[in-house]
Amino acid sequence: MSSPTLATVDINKIYAQVQQFYAGQVRHLDTMRAEEFAGSFTADGVFDHRPGADPLVGRKAIAAAIREYQTTRHAADPVQRRHWFNMLQVFPQDDGALRTEYYAVVLQTRPGVSEPMVGPSCFVTDTLVFEDGELRTRFRKVSPDYVV
Amino acid sequence: MSSPTLATVDINKIYAQVQQFYAGQVRHLDTMRAEEFAGSFTADGVFDHRPGADPLVGRKAIAAAIREYQTTRHAADPVQRRHWFNMLQVFPQDDGALRTEYYAVVLQTRPGVSEPMVGPSCFVTDTLVFEDGELRTRFRKVSPDYVV
Amino acid sequence: MSSPTLATVDINKIYAQVQQFYAGQVRHLDTMRAEEFAGSFTADGVFDHRPGADPLVGRKAIAAAIREYQTTRHAADPVQRRHWFNMLQVFPQDDGALRTEYYAVVLQTRPGVSEPMVGPSCFVTDTLVFEDGELRTRFRKVSPDYVV
Numbered sequence: 325m326s327s328p329t330l331a332t333v334d335i336n337k338i339y340a341q342v343q344q345f346y347a348g349q350v351r352h353l354d355t356m357r358a359e360e361f362a363g364s365f366t367a368d369g370v371f372d373h374r375p376g377a378d379p380l381v382g383r384k385a386i387a388a389a390i391r392e393y394q395t396t397r398h399a400a401d402p403v404q405r406r407h408w409f410n411m412l413q414v415f416p417q418d419d420g421a422l423r424t425e426y427y428a429v430v431l432q433t434r435p436g437v438s439e440p441m442v443g444p445s446c447f448v449t450d451t452l453v454f455e456d457g458e459l460r461t462r463f464r465k466v467s468p469d470y471v472v
Numbered sequence: 473m474s475s476p477t478l479a480t481v482d483i484n485k486i487y488a489q490v491q492q493f494y495a496g497q498v499r500h501l502d503t504m505r506a507e508e509f510a511g512s513f514t515a516d517g518v519f520d521h522r523p524g525a526d527p528l529v530g531r532k533a534i535a536a537a538i539r540e541y542q543t544t545r546h547a548a549d550p551v552q553r554r555h556w557f558n559m560l561q562v563f564p565q566d567d568g569a570l571r572t573e574y575y576a577v578v579l580q581t582r583p584g585v586s587e588p589m590v591g592p593s594c595f596v597t598d599t600l601v602f603e604d605g606e607l608r609t610r611f612r613k614v615s616p617d618y619v620v
Numbered sequence: 621m622s623s624p625t626l627a628t629v630d631i632n633k634i635y636a637q638v639q640q641f642y643a644g645q646v647r648h649l650d651t652m653r654a655e656e657f658a659g660s661f662t663a664d665g666v667f668d669h670r671p672g673a674d675p676l677v678g679r680k681a682i683a684a685a686i687r688e689y690q691t692t693r694h695a696a697d698p699v700q701r702r703h704w705f706n707m708l709q710v711f712p713q714d715d716g717a718l719r720t721e722y723y724a725v726v727l728q729t730r731p732g733v734s735e736p737m738v739g740p741s742c743f744v745t746d747t748l749v750f751e752d753g754e755l756r757t758r759f760r761k762v763s764p765d766y767v768v
């Protein structure tokens with residue numbers, strides 16, 4: 325058995341921070357805090373959230389999409405969404421950014437119904453950067469598994 | 473890009489320990505080891521496990537609730553429960569305690585049925601403390617998403 | 621409150637590396653990269669993947685099983701599989717190996733169907749070893765919850 329390489333040691337120094345960042349970002353999303361969720365992206369952040377739709381570019385567009393969801397689909401069908409991320413890979417880049425890849429699925433619970441709807445299952449790639457010591461998403465692409 | 477702050481470095485030093493603690497605690501729960509599960513709480517631990525029910529206070533009450541589940545609901549419908557936690561946030565407190573927030577869902581498998589029942593989806597907040605270097609739950613509140 | 625023990629500090633130094641290893645291994649599995657998945661096991665690795673079936677021994681057998689899945693079941697029903705692992709415990713052994721225990725579930729998405737099939741839910745035990753600083757699986761036993 326040989327020692328862990330520098331790269332793997334680095335993962336142990338950064339991985340939890342990425343997980344904690346995602347947990348906080350998702351909490352904003354699932355409680356529809358539009359400004360806070362948009363603020364977890366960089367000012368020029370790109371959120372390529374759905375195949376066939378234009379990517380959302382910048383915090384204003386991202387926040388607007390959350391509010392649009394809240395006032396239309398959520399108002400008509402007030403599910404509690406819970407985004408779950410898993411099987412996270414973090415790839416530190418030479419410029420200090422972090423490329424990540426992970427699985428995501430949404431659990432959606434209707435009031436009074438204990439069993440949530442599950443899905444869609446997605447594959448997601450992000451680019452994260454540090455701004456004043458805080459992680460931000462600079463780019464996100466979500467690829468639902470059912471779209472082929 | 474700036475350096476990670478002290479707070480974020482700390483997360484990388486404690487986060488995995490919290491994850492490992494939860495994995496062990498959940499293993500006790502899902503195999504109905506009542507005393508071991510209760511022992512993962514502090515002696516005066518509070519487990520506010522269900523809206524509308526009184527919180528369980530202390531290890532004796534917590535262990536009794538596990539045994540009650542085992543001899544009644546589980547005896548009548550012997551599902552294998554698997555508690556999944558995800559999207560964990562750990563907030564170190566000034567007094568050394570850790571406040572945590574996370575999502576939880578239960579997968580329940582009936583003998584011979586490959587597809588588990590999924591749910592309920594819950595939001596959970598804990599207070600964890602160290603006792604002799606080991607984490608213990610001092611307080612837990614479980615909020616199922618379907619209860620509004 | 622006392623300090624974390626040496627053992628718990630060690631977990632914070634290795635846990636993320638194990639999570640990242642599993643994420644990469646699972647990516648190979650879910651995209652049916654047979655050689656790469658087999659290469660994440662040791663040369664003599666044992667994959668006890670199904671009750672009632674002989675364990676797969678060695679990379680050749682493991683890769684063959686992935687190709688067999690691809691050309692038969694997947695060809696007939698081209699689902700996108702996503703393996704999710706959770707509630708991971710890592711137990712460092714005296715010889716430098718890592719024993720792990722965790723839950724696993726498979727999400728399977730059919731083309732055009734947004735809701736995935738969920739299951740089976742499994743309990744998995746592994747032995748991991750370092751080879752040239754990289755983790756490899758030396759032994760894996762998968763126990764589906766529905767098989768009793």
